[in-house]
Amino acid sequence: MTKEQQFKDYVMDRLPEYYDYLRIPGVSAQGTGIDATVDWLKNKFAEVGAKKVEVWHELGGNPVVYAEFAGHSDKTVLFYNHYDVQPPEPLDEWESEPFEPTERAGKLYARGVADDKGELISRLAIIQYYQENGGLPSKMKFVVEGQEEVGSPTIQDYVHAHKEQLAADACIWEGGGKDANEAFQITAGLKGVVSFDMTVETAEKDLHSSTASYADNAAWRLVQALNSLKDASGQVLVAGFYDDVKPLEAAAQKAVEEMEFNGQAIKEQFGLKRPFVTDKPAYALINTPTMTINGLSSGYEGAGVKTVIPRRALAKFDCRLVPDQEPRKIFNLIRAHLDQHGFEDVKITFNIGEPPFRTSLEDPFVKLNIETAQEIYGAEHTTVIPNSAGSGPAAQFVEELGVPLVEIGIGYGGNGPHAPNEHIRLQDYRDGSWFLYQLLNKYAVK
Amino acid sequence: MTKEQQFKDYVMDRLPEYYDYLRIPGVSAQGTGIDATVDWLKNKFAEVGAKKVEVWHELGGNPVVYAEFAGHSDKTVLFYNHYDVQPPEPLDEWESEPFEPTERAGKLYARGVADDKGELISRLAIIQYYQENGGLPSKMKFVVEGQEEVGSPTIQDYVHAHKEQLAADACIWEGGGKDANEAFQITAGLKGVVSFDMTVETAEKDLHSSTASYADNAAWRLVQALNSLKDASGQVLVAGFYDDVKPLEAAAQKAVEEMEFNGQAIKEQFGLKRPFVTDKPAYALINTPTMTINGLSSGYEGAGVKTVIPRRALAKFDCRLVPDQEPRKIFNLIRAHLDQHGFEDVKITFNIGEPPFRTSLEDPFVKLNIETAQEIYGAEHTTVIPNSAGSGPAAQFVEELGVPLVEIGIGYGGNGPHAPNEHIRLQDYRDGSWFLYQLLNKYAVK
Structure with missing residues (x-):
């Protein structure tokens, strides 16, 4: 068995052990399940070998869970995720219970599995793998907040207050994955x-x-x-x-021109019944x-x-x-x-x-992401996105910590985050985990 | 004690005996409480001495309750009412439970008390009074339907099927009462x-x-x-x-010109925060x-x-x-x-x-209503309205039965039908009942 296959089997085998995380209805907009989610995370980080786990609540809002792992190199990678999810309504449009993870036809359905509990599960499973195979290649830090779905009203205060503790060389944002053309996306900003x-x-x-x-x-x-x-x-x-x-910079403009916007696929995925509202959808996604x-x-x-x-x-x-x-x-x-x-x-x-934020596509960490994706998926199946069409409190991290920041992950264009029947494809979970594992290995020795 | 005072005391004393009718949540839009309301009506009509009580359901829809009373003259007066009420939502805006009749400061609050359970209660209490004082002056018939609040989809079929049985000399529609200027209204049509x-x-x-x-x-x-x-x-x-x-006829145009539209009173009653959408509100109510x-x-x-x-x-x-x-x-x-x-x-x-409908203000029964109101309330406190701004299946009655039709009753401009805290003023209940009693006495000997 190849190392790749062995790794992929490992993370797949771990997945059901994480279903309890998907069962907790931690809906920040409705104020439910927050304490239970925080408890689960605290215990899980300890279980997978964190050398430090903290629950920050001194600045108000839902608590922020922080964890720190030792690693071989002198580099530190900071991960940002959130444990809160969108409200599950309308309930009658779900084909299975939103808080009962259900596998159907190679997909795993649950509220929040795509945005972004599945991403954190992938990252924790990779850490488990490292722990059982000689340890982590670099130091890793996790910030998992609980109000991303209501606009992250406090995370910037926590980042500011814990600035030294959060010092890192690079930051990997909450998630990402495949685009509508099945190309793997490296994204370097947020609307x-x-x-x-x-x-x-x-x-x-x-x-x-x-x-x-x-x-x-x-x-x-x-x-x-x-x-x-x-x-x-x-x-x-x-x-x-x-x-x-602001007009796009040259590298970003070039990336937009190279983006393949598969309108037909999107129309089919969501059953769109109206024409697009723009004739330049790729540009609109980035800069409209x-x-x-x-x-x-x-x-x-x-x-x-x-x-x-x-x-x-x-x-x-x-x-x-x-x-x-x-x-x-x-x-x-x-x-x-x-x-x-x-x-x-x-x-x-x-x-x-939340302010918009866009990093340079010339940054070395961004470039390492692109190279790794091109090796794994091939250049024709790698897409570089100047900024995501979604939002998050990334600008504060970049400004406070001075780190390059990318969004990569295990999702795809049809995940349906925020909608009924949110899901991930198990294949993406497997492949996206393998990408991150390879990236972390390369970054440690770069 | 005058006869007027004795009559008014009588109908007021009877009122609490009818609270059970207000307690039944017969909401046609939501399909609740229909059977219970029909049972209550059937029993009540029998209790107050109807010689015939029927429940019509052969043509579908919520049943129609029919009742017939003997009377001294050879005239027949037909009453139309409905037993269904609007949904009570939004519930949190009610100051007392919508289906628990509650008296506060001379008002009686309950969903449907104004539209139009209170009207039927008044009519039944008058019949009780007649029964205890020598009998009814004319024959009376009642049609009480159960889908007025959802547009009376079947009543025209029942009226057509029971055309002979419903034969009458005049029809008194579901309700009416005081306008925003505290003038008693005689209304001879419906939008x-x-x-x-x-x-x-x-x-x-x-x-x-x-x-x-x-x-x-x-x-x-x-x-x-x-x-x-x-x-x-x-x-x-x-x-x-x-x-x-259609342009208004001369008599109707004159009535519109004589209508006093007290905009300030309406603005205060409903807390209106925007200007009126017309500068001719009296005309607009009738013919816009x-x-x-x-x-x-x-x-x-x-x-x-x-x-x-x-x-x-x-x-x-x-x-x-x-x-x-x-x-x-x-x-x-x-x-x-x-x-x-x-x-x-x-x-x-x-x-x-439902089609619109407008009768002639020159009809003798309409004129008798106007004369009676002018005697009781004074000419300056009597208003003649060519047609109500509300709607109902009156056009079918007039066309099938060939009767003059008026709307008179026990309401006032602030009843808030269809809104939270729907209510009647007890004074209007007393006075409006007295008006109807006088009208029926006069009509019998005319």
Whole structure:
């Protein structure tokens, strides 16, 4: 048996031992299962040989689990993951229970398995393998936070407070994996995000709809405000929204041109029924900011008929931001837009903000990632992404710790994170673990 | 003690005996409590001396309760009421339990007490009074249906099938009462209504919002479709929507001009935070059709952050119609509008439709109502309304049975039907019952 096969068999055999982690419903948005997840992690890090395990809670928010492992080289690799997951709703769209890991046709289904419990499981299984085969090649540190899915409101404070303790030579971010073309992705940045709620209140009581000939309606008022924000082509109409968008650097522009965006595959994966909102999807993924309605709620939403004028209406939003857009500035521009367009009565409340972040594709650690991927998957199956379309608190890590940062992992384009039936493919788990193992081996001796 | 005071004391003393009727959660939209309400009514009609009580269910839908009382004159008065009520949601906005009648400060709170269980209670208490004081002055018939709040899908079939049995000289509709100026209203018609749901589906799965740079969003798509339906002033933009609106007849126009629309009182009652959508609210109530969003639902509507692209979005609608608009025709015009504006993918489904209806203010029974009200309340506190702003299946009754039809009752402008904390004022219950008692006495000898 080759060493590769032996390694892959090993991590696959370990996988079911981690199902308990997937069973804990640690939903930060709903405040459930946090303590149980922290306990599980603390015990597991100790079990796989951490020389130090700490639970940080002194700065508030859900606790941060920190672990430190000894290693042979003088290099230190820092891993960032989060233990919280998205709410499982809508429950009736899951084919198996969201918190009961279920294997079907080579896939493992569970809320959070892709984003990002499966990533941490892969990393822990690799550490187990190292422990049973002569020890870790480098020192490793883990920061596992519990509020990533609600915008990481405290992690930057913890990173700042524990700056010396977190010192490292490179940082591997929460996850990554295969793109829609089955190429392995090396990603060197993140979009930013700002999330806010928009509310309209037109009355203190719901009214009978027979009064609609004279009384205003919160739902209609919200629709008017929403419609003022975007034109029919999807362009955001908020003055100044695009002002801070920075042109891509040459290497990043080249990477975008080389990216294969398999629109057909995405359409099939998600059953998209509408055309794409852009004719440059690869560029848009990297460097186009977005304004997304995450949810709408107003009045009577149930079955049958209720002839009421809603007194309140809610829209939930996120905007994905690109360098150098700032979350608070974008929020303030939207407020100014509403005021300028006669929507002073429409309220917006800030939920979370994370700045965008992009590293140089010329960095040696980024280059080692690319070389390793090209060796394992072949150059034609390796994709370099200047920044992910997702968000996270990476900018703070890079600024505080001065480390190069990449996102690599065990996912693929069809994981369905945040949606019902979130899953990973077992093959990706196996192959992505092998990639990380090879990368860590190479980095130790570089 | 005057006869008036003795009568009023009598109906007030009877009121608590009817609280059990208010306790039954007969919600047609949710399919609860229907059998229990029918049983209660059947027993109550027998208890107050009906010579015939029938439960009609042969044509499907919730049963219709029919009752017939003997009376001295050769005239017959037909009463229409409904025993179903609106859903009680949102429950957390009720100050007392919706299905536990609660008196506070001269008001009686319960779901359905205004619309229209309190009206039937008043009518039954009057019958009790007649039975204990020499019998009913005329024959009386009651039709109490169980699906008014979901658009009365079957009542016209029952009326047609029982046409001979329902023969009458005049019809008193479900309810009415005081307007915002505390004037007693005589109403001689109803607006029509068409209710429909609008749904957009852009994908088979919710997407992570990081894909919003290329993937469409059901909530945004719905907003665009909604916005195409109305302009900023509230004018409906659907071609042909206003084509069948008939000018008011002279007597109706005069009544509209005499109506006092106390905008300030309405604003205070409902805590309105926006200006009225018309500068002719009295006319609008009578003869302006509406298009109301009753509810919106899409994606994540809970607390906190969920960065998802909704795959589905729903808007629930009703349009109040005026003579001679037809529910199905209006629905078809909206479908055509969506198609013409590029929203072929936006689905609409028909829920209910009821045609509008307006009788002549010169009819002798209508005139008797006006005279009686002027005697009791004074001419300056009597208002004549060509048609209610609400809807109901009255048109079918008038057409099948050839009867004059009025709406009078025990409500007031602040009842809050369909909203949390629905209630009646006990004073209105007392006074409105006295009005009806006087009207029935006069009609019998006219």
